[in-house]
Amino acid sequence: SSRVVIIGAGIVGANLADELVTRGWNNITVVEQGPLSMPGGSTSHAPGLVFQTNVLKTMSLLATYTVDKLLSLEKDGQSCFNQVGGLEIATTPARHHDLKRKYGWAKSWGIPARLLSPQECLKMHPMLNKEKVLSGLYTPTDGLALAARAVQLLIARTRKAGVRYLELTPVTGIEQSDGHVTGVKTPNGTVAADIVVSCAGFWGVEVGAMIGLPIPLLPLAHQYVKTTAVPSLAGRNTQPNGASLPMLRHQDQDLYYREHGDQVGIGYYGHRPMPVTAASLGPTPKDVNEKKMPSRLEFTPEDFAPGWKESREMLPALQETEIADGFNGIFSFTPDGGPIVGQSPTLDGFWVAEAVWVTHSAGIARAVAELLTTGKSQIDITECELSRFEEVQLAPSYVNETSQQNFVEVYDIMHPLEPKQSPRNLRVSPFYTRQLELGAFFLETGGWERPHWFEVNAALLNDLPASWKPGERDAWSARYWSPIVAVEAWKTRTAVAMYDLTPFRRVEMFGPGAVDVLQRLSTNDVSSGPGAVTYTLLLNDHAGIRSDLVVARIEEDLFQVGVNNAVDQTYLAREARHQTKRNPNRWVQVRDITGATCGIGLWGPHAWDVLSSATADDFTDKGLPYSCVKRATIAGIPVTALRLSWVGELGWELYTTADNGQRLWDVIWQAGQPCGVVAAGRSAFHSLRLEKRNISYYNEMTTEHDPYEAGLESAIKVGKKGFVGQDALEQRAKKPVSRRLRCFTVDDGTSVLLNKEPIFHDGLVKGYVKNAAFGYTVGKTVAFSYLPISVSEGDTLEIEYFNQRVTATVVPWPVVDPQGHRLHG
Ligand code: FAD
Numbered sequence: 001s002s003r004v005v006i007i008g009a010g011i012v013g014a015n016l017a018d019e020l021v022t023r024g025w026n027n028i029t030v031v032e033q034g035p036l037s038m039p040g041g042s043t044s045h046a047p048g049l050v051f052q053t054n055v056l057k058t059m060s061l062l063a064t065y066t067v068d069k070l071l072s073l074e075k076d077g078q079s080c081f082n083q084v085g086g087l088e089i090a091t092t093p094a095r096h097h098d099l100k101r102k103y104g105w106a107k108s109w110g111i112p113a114r115l116l117s118p119q120e121c122l123k124m125h126p127m128l129n130k131e132k133v134l135s136g137l138y139t140p141t142d143g144l145a146l147a148a149r150a151v152q153l154l155i156a157r158t159r160k161a162g163v164r165y166l167e168l169t170p171v172t173g174i175e176q177s178d179g180h181v182t183g184v185k186t187p188n189g190t191v192a193a194d195i196v197v198s199c200a201g202f203w204g205v206e207v208g209a210m211i212g213l214p215i216p217l218l219p220l221a222h223q224y225v226k227t228t229a230v231p232s233l234a235g236r237n238t239q240p241n242g243a244s245l246p247m248l249r250h251q252d253q254d255l256y257y258r259e260h261g262d263q264v265g266i267g268y269y270g271h272r273p274m275p276v277t278a279a280s281l282g283p284t285p286k287d288v289n290e291k292k293m294p295s296r297l298e299f300t301p302e303d304f305a306p307g308w309k310e311s312r313e314m315l316p317a318l319q320e321t322e323i324a325d326g327f328n329g330i331f332s333f334t335p336d337g338g339p340i341v342g343q344s345p346t347l348d349g350f351w352v353a354e355a356v357w358v359t360h361s362a363g364i365a366r367a368v369a370e371l372l373t374t375g376k377s378q379i380d381i382t383e384c385e386l387s388r389f390e391e392v393q394l395a396p397s398y399v400n401e402t403s404q405q406n407f408v409e410v411y412d413i414m415h416p417l418e419p420k421q422s423p424r425n426l427r428v429s430p431f432y433t434r435q436l437e438l439g440a441f442f443l444e445t446g447g448w449e450r451p452h453w454f455e456v457n458a459a460l461l462n463d464l465p466a467s468w469k470p471g472e473r474d475a476w477s478a479r480y481w482s483p484i485v486a487v488e489a490w491k492t493r494t495a496v497a498m499y500d501l502t503p504f505r506r507v508e509m510f511g512p513g514a515v516d517v518l519q520r521l522s523t524n525d526v527s528s529g530p531g532a533v534t535y536t537l538l539l540n541d542h543a544g545i546r547s548d549l550v551v552a553r554i555e556e557d558l559f560q561v562g563v564n565n566a567v568d569q570t571y572l573a574r575e576a577r578h579q580t581k582r583n584p585n586r587w588v589q590v591r592d593i594t595g596a597t598c599g600i601g602l603w604g605p606h607a608w609d610v611l612s613s614a615t616a617d618d619f620t621d622k623g624l625p626y627s628c629v630k631r632a633t634i635a636g637i638p639v640t641a642l643r644l645s646w647v648g649e650l651g652w653e654l655y656t657t658a659d660n661g662q663r664l665w666d667v668i669w670q671a672g673q674p675c676g677v678v679a680a681g682r683s684a685f686h687s688l689r690l691e692k693r694n695i696s697y698y699n700e701m702t703t704e705h706d707p708y709e710a711g712l713e714s715a716i717k718v719g720k721k722g723f724v725g726q727d728a729l730e731q732r733a734k735k736p737v738s739r740r741l742r743c744f745t746v747d748d749g750t751s752v753l754l755n756k757e758p759i760f761h762d763g764l765v766k767g768y769v770k771n772a773a774f775g776y777t778v779g780k781t782v783a784f785s786y787l788p789i790s791v792s793e794g795d796t797l798e799i800e801y802f803n804q805r806v807t808a809t810v811v812p813w814p815v816v817d818p819q820g821h822r823l824h825g
Pocket of ligand 1: 007008009010011012013031032033034039040041042043044045046047048049050169170171172199200201202203207222223224267284328329330331332353354355356357358359360
């Protein structure tokens with residue numbers, strides 16, 4: 001097998017060695033700067049609370065696997081997981097409400113959980129102050145990871161299997177040749193490798209810097225204390241670190257608790273963020289111990305004071321105790337709170353698995369091992385991808401600010417649409433001035449300011465026909481929403497609207513090999529044209545959907561490719577590099593043109609009237625048929641026009657360079673006035689897209705799904721051979737699917753779903769809401785979910801929204817214009 005070097009023997013590195021060995025790889029070296037018995041990283045002092053339920057399915061599944069694995073890791077009859085259960089309590093009405101949402105996620109992800117009354121909370125955790133608790137969420141399978149012990153057992157087990165460990169050996173550099181990693185440098189010489197995986201925890205930035213790879217994580221100190229013995233706990237736990245009460249989260253005050261024998265451990269996130277630079281900690285000493293390790297800084301009692309005061313109120317028995325020991329322990333935070341996992345975009349064979357909690361450690365290690373050995377992780381880890389960040393998000397100032405914010409918000413109740421407060425206005429489209437004038441309500445994604453609706457359209461609310469009037473919303477779904485969205489949807493379906501497409505990522509692929517690379521990666525035939533626009537899927541080797549692209553062939557050797565994210569771009573660029581190396585005559589280059597260009601989606605039954613009054617170029621069905629691209633001019637402005645519509649109406653995507661952007665907007669806006677053109681935002685776009693079942697990668701499908709399950713057979717070119725995933729796809733085609741993406745509408749016509757809610761059929765959870773939006777055209781919420789094949793059209797489902805059930809009906813899709821007549825005007 002490949003020669004692998006793992007940097008770091010924390011909970012991630014040790015698990016990775018183990019997962020690779022389990023998969024038959026045997027040429028593995030773990031290089032650790034500290035002593036193996038206690039390396040001195042975050043794992044060495046982690047109190048190890050594992051709460052599995054997370055808003056993200058991926059994170060929950062990673063945690064569930066970690067629990068299973070630690071339970072199976074035994075020595076002397078003791079496993080590495082103390083399954084005491086986890087109790088999260090609410091002390092505010094908002095948290096009480098939010099626990100119901102979280103209970104829904106637990107059901108969606110298959111984690112057993114129960115909502116508890118205050119009395120039940122008290123029974124479960126008698127130390128609680130009954131005056132303070134409103135309710136609780138209890139998860140019996142949560143518990144305490146014995147992380148440092150697990151590392152020792154994993155080291156012993158993998159050593160037996162032949163893994164080599166080099167302790168007290170810092171990696172000081174990365175060797176490479178011809179774009180591929182070849183080894184790591186240490187003071188004792190080079191260790192050769194085909195694959196290097198940095199599991200360096202909060203030292204990740206320093207290791208990344210060895211190859212010029214920015215790692216967007218920030219080490220932050222986080223306070224943890226142990227009290228003196230609590231009299232009422234005396235004799236309860238036999239082990240010094242033992243625990244039998246459920247671990248407790250008191251998120252309203254940024255606190256968590258566990259037992260350590262008859263002492264109580266308290267973790268606190270309520271203090272000021274305390275950023276650290278790993279490099280400033282100096283080399284790891286040889287004599288690391290409990291009190292002296294690089295990841296442990298001096299306790300600052302003044303920062304803990306509010307947490308201590310609150311703890312003594314919440315757990316009154318602590319009034320009989322003092323703080324026996326406290327420290328400021330370091331671990332990693334990231335701009336979006338997720339781990340950082342994946343291969344370097346530019347250096348093949350160099351991987352990272354960092355900013356990983358103990359909670360997700362074994363899950364992440366398994367995912368990386370699977371990716372290395374088979375090319376596919378059974379849990380989709382798109383949300384953890386190293387390459388997911390935009391360039392502006394890699395700037396140290398951005399990482400600093402947003403990771404600190406993440407620390408502050410770690411226990412906060414976050415709405416799925418809630419934008420960052422800061423930094424804002426990092427990236428704006430050339431239409432920004434006009435959008436401001438129209439009263440755009442902006443939310444932020446990937447650094448882009450994106451209008452969700454325009455206040456100016458409020459004037460049209462009075463004209464809105466009764467059948468389009470949206471109902472009252474509950475307080476949660478009414479956040480980041482306005483009834484104006486209904487106006488914009490209505491105008492798009494009945495007149496014409498302008499959508500800002502600028503933030504949708506676009507790359508140019510050019511060179512004689514461009515078509516080769518795209519054909520090799522695509523399920524569809526993207527070789528027609530010039531002039532053709534093709535929707536295609538990208539699969540992994542196992543026929544899971546890794547992305548979808550809109551490929552516009554502008555010239556023989558020039559494609560404009562609509563990609564989903566930076567991960568796609570990294571993938572295309574890597575494949576282009578390999579192709580160019582293999583066959584220099586068929587070279588290809590990939591260039592991000594998103595910021596250098598801008599785009600308007602001009603859609604609606606009157607789109608033709610608008611465009612034809614602004615240009616003499618031929619935009620008829622003959623001049624630019626559906627799913628075609630051409631270069632044209634509009635009032636003298638050069639544009640690349642794609643005849644496509646995400647919202648399912650007649651119209652075009654019109655792209656131009658950034659310098660021409662504002663004028664293009666103005667020209668179309670002027671031409672649209674007689675037709676009542678409106679500017680429309682992301683909220684209407686989202687709703688209209690789902691009504692038309694224009695599904696897209698990540699939102700409605702991931703590597704967990706294949707094209708047959710997603711109902712995207714039309715994106716596979718019949719008879720096409722030799723593309724990535726083709727063999728596996730052929731095998732899948734032979735077997736009937738066991739689940740399918742289904743569309744359903746909520747019966748009462750008013751209830752709104754956001755997504756991730758559990759779905760019941762015949763009384764059992766059969767799936768979860770993959771995506772949903774209120775469909776203004778049909779006057780109902782329209783939602784999508786992968787459901788077992790036994791669920792049929794016409795069946796009734798029950799969806800649980802904040803612990804309340806609403807009924808829904810499985811319907812044929814799309815719910816608007818199934819024949820697609822509207823696309824042709
Ligand atoms: P580490 O354990 O830091 O391991 C990285 C290793 O890499 C280190 O041993 C280091 O010496 C080595 N290394 C670095 N650079 C080099 C180099 N150049 N050459 C050789 N070796 C190198 N998580 C939870 O899930 N639940 C909790 O309750 C919890 N509580 C926490 C409480 C505190 C106070 C702290 C500080 C953290 C807590 N965490 C918790 C977070 C958790 O501890 C970490 O996220 C996790 O341990 C990280 O594991 P790791 O293997 O990635 O990193």
